[in-house]
Amino acid sequence: MSILWQARFFTTVNQLRDLPHTTVPEIAFAGRSNAGKSTAINILCNQKGLAFASKTPGRTQHINFFSIGGAHVAQHRKDPTIVDEIRCLLVDLPGYGYAEVSGSAKLHWQRLLGDYVQRREQLAALILIMDARRPFTELDIQMLEWFAPTGKPIHCILTKVDKLNRNESVNVLRQAKAKLDSYVDEDGEGFPFTVQLFSALKRIGIEEANDKIIELAGLTADEAAAQTAVIETPDDDAPDVDGGDAGSAQP
Ligand SMILES: Nc1nc2c(ncn2[C@@H]2O[C@H](COP(=O)(O)OP(=O)(O)OP(=O)(O)O)[C@@H](O)[C@H]2O)c(=O)[nH]1
Numbered sequence: 001m002s003i004l005w006q007a008r009f010f011t012t013v014n015q016l017r018d019l020p021h022t023t024v025p026e027i028a029f030a031g032r033s034n035a036g037k038s039t040a041i042n043i044l045c046n047q048k049g050l051a052f053a054s055k056t057p058g059r060t061q062h063i064n065f066f067s068i069g070g071a072h073v074a075q076h077r078k079d080p081t082i083v084d085e086i087r088c089l090l091v092d093l094p095g096y097g098y099a100e101v102s103g104s105a106k107l108h109w110q111r112l113l114g115d116y117v118q119r120r121e122q123l124a125a126l127i128l129i130m131d132a133r134r135p136f137t138e139l140d141i142q143m144l145e146w147f148a149p150t151g152k153p154i155h156c157i158l159t160k161v162d163k164l165n166r167n168e169s170v171n172v173l174r175q176a177k178a179k180l181d182s183y184v185d186e187d188g189e190g191f192p193f194t195v196q197l198f199s200a201l202k203r204i205g206i207e208e209a210n211d212k213i214i215e216l217a218g219l220t221a222d223e224a225a226a227q228t229a230v231i232e233t234p235d236d237d238a239p240d241v242d243g244g245d246a247g248s249a250q251p
């Protein structure tokens with residue numbers, strides 16, 4: 001059982017000025033449309049319908065926040081007394097690179113995403129979700145380059161590895177590590193980038209991702225354990241993965 005299992009819907013925003021007035025660390029999930037962000041959040045939180053996952057790319061169009069810890073506080077974001085006990089927020093970002101969205105809507109998303117990842121102080125770390133069959137597309141790299149100057153950690157999750165054989169998985173992980181190691185700042189220092197394999201369908205890498213998120217959110221293992229001790233196991237609420245794939249949406 002994980003502290004993440006207590007996640008609750010917190011709020012949804014479509015404009016930066018509506019971002020919640022919370023001060024707790026935020027861990028945001030970014031990635032191409034259809035990469036599997038919402039599915040990963042559901043699996044990690046052990047809840048079917050927390051984040052809306054879909055075969056239709058471009059489904060998550062707003063920034064959705066899920067709270068960990070504290071009481072059920074949905075919609076009370078403007079009252080700081082209510083949000084006191086929240087420990088962190090998981091953030092499901094709108095996917096990028098979905099071709100069939102109109103120009104102005106696309107621009108709106110890109111601005112919303114870019115501003116959020118570059119300027120949001122509460123943002124503690126970025127989880128970059130990439131389809132293991134086509135990682136590091138142009139827009140993934142743009143996301144890395146937007147975020148790297150903040151000096152905050154990026155954890156890359158190469159998902160849908162159930163679509164790869166063992167050799168391919170080993171290779172894609174090795175190549176991803178090399179790619180991330182090649183990023184250095186002007187002093188030749190590397191960035192705090194990490195990477196792992198994941199499959200929601202075959203339940204690969206869930207514990208590794210869970211532990212990383214807890215670490216990035218600044219929750220110690222002791223705190224996480226103390227918190228989870230009082231939580232009941234959600235019954236019959238394991239998430240679905242249809243294994244479906246709407247194919248590649250080129251940027
Ligand atoms: N085979 C397989 N399919 C997956 C996996 N993770 C997600 N999917 C499928 O990929 C599709 C897209 O998943 P979502 O989680 O909705 O993707 P998203 O990144 O949230 O997409 P947007 O909201 O459009 O940005 C769905 O059909 C999922 O069931 C996985 O690990 N393996």
Ligand SMILES: [Mg+2]
Pocket residue numbers: 037038039052053054059060092095
């Ligand atoms: Mg989504």
